[in-house]
Amino acid sequence: MITVFTPTYNRGYIIKQLYDSLILQSYKDFEWLVIDDGSTDDTEELFKSFIAEQKLNIHYLKIENGGKHRAINKGVILAQGKYFFIVDSDDYLHNNALERIYFYTKQIEDDKTFAGVCGLKIYPNGRKVGGEANYKILDTDSISFREKYRVKGDMAEVFETDILKNYPFPEFENEKFISEGIVWSRIAHKYKLRYFNEPIYICDYLEDGLTRSIRKYHRNSPKGTMLFYNEMIRQKRNGLKKRLIAAVNYWRYTIKYKGERAGELAPIGWSYCCYPLGLLFYYMDIRKK
Template identity: 25%
Template sequence: MKKILSIIIPTYNAEKYLRKCLESFGKIREEEWRKCEILVINDGSSDDSVNIAKEFAEEQPEIFKIVHKENGGHGSAINVGVRAATGKYFKVVDADDWVDFQDAEKMIRLLETETADAIITGYWTYNIVEKARKQYDVNVADESRYYNLDELMDKWKQIEWGMTFHGIWYRRDFYKSLHYTLVEHVFYEDQEYATIPLCYAQKIRCTNTHMYVYRIGDVNQSVSSENQIKRLPDAQKVIERMMEKGRDAKKFAIGGERYWQKKLTMMINSYYEISLLKDPDRVLGRKNARDLEKRIVECSPRIAQLNKHKYQIFRMMNYLRVKDTTYQKILARIKK
């Protein structure tokens, strides 16, 4: 049977989580279920991840597939997964996350007749400490029509949660036509994945479904402060690569340059916040931020100008020894 949806699951030493992830797909009704393929991309795991995946592949070989590769990181696993995918659309789901089967069924039915280059959806987070789910929505007035990025940028507050790794789906033929590969052996390539390919999308569908359940609250995740500080060099590599890809902006779809600029600015500001407010070594944090700022000026003076004000504010707060927790409280008050 021709597959409608390929699920790509980058997997590296995920034995604690993989079974829950794979079992969540099994709850989908058979009518929709058999239109899917689940690709477990084994990124050189040394734990029991492969054996867990084999259980599912042996039971339902027409749906579950295992692709083996040498360790190359999350981006490398996505690159391999896209090449192996046969579905009309594909979605990347991390091995420590899972899916809501009811919204998965809705999405599969939608994809059967869909022609959009990309689809933007909402998602859930599940906090493993608080045992609580939170819903992140995508709200547009008309889900029956297609949008371009210029229109979506005008609705940013209504759709921003969907413009992320967890919310974006790509049509396989569209993505492969870009001949695009993600940077490998680094963290934060998900920022690139949610930005550069989407810049070329001419037809985008928005739907307020929530298939993806994103597990949060784990101190080992890349979003924890300690890991954010440790992985600043990776963040800089991804920022530099995204700046480089911006040189191709004339080939972007309508609104693509606006979107690229917005996402890149957000990532740069996040880098400044981590280095200048979260890093306990204030001197080293200033050096890291200063080095990045110099690279941005060299590569893209326009982007440097857009981020100049935030950089100066974070730098001043660094000298005043303002903590990130204080900064977040100030932001929360401003938003009220």
């Protein structure tokens, strides 16, 4: 069984398009696990109506607002599926998405070097997120996928639930954001994914989404941001350019942080040379704001 997992916050106005796309799935052995991250709109009432229709196997839980990463941690614990597929509340799926996921997971299910599979995200107009990529199937880890094969853009990752249980998202008190990339990179040290060049996931980056407000989320969660960029800097498999950009962003988003920078949050020695650029970008962000 596949767990389609959706963390949601105040998306009652649009989440029905995902619900409708799940009803139309050609592969039926899945659950829809939804963690409502403290919505104040009509999301709860909407899901009561979805559940009453009995068209899908829905598990809905409303929790106190704590951010997407906490919702994912909770979802991984509750998931009943062997595979865990995060689908955001403002996105939806091709009718055969879960069928294609099942097809590729069956190919690698006995190979313990794989953490899962990964398809394409596309815009509603059919264009691939990040631009086109020239491959049919790639068996590689997520770091090599970016650095060696130069593939850009968000992807539709599907991980084994039991593997995700071993890689929970770090949680810092009073912070509600940390990049998903921190966990995907940690998994990449040990496991690979089967990347298949087929569109399964349709997305559009809305004004109220994480992507459009990523700078604000980084600034408001400095500990998670420092940890994320420090791990990028230390990862020597990342190219020099990416590591330099990570060092600049370490300072860019946390330059106003007054707390202690110690242990895994402490700046990497050479990253101090990127402080001036971080300061410059910080002021540019403030000016744009």
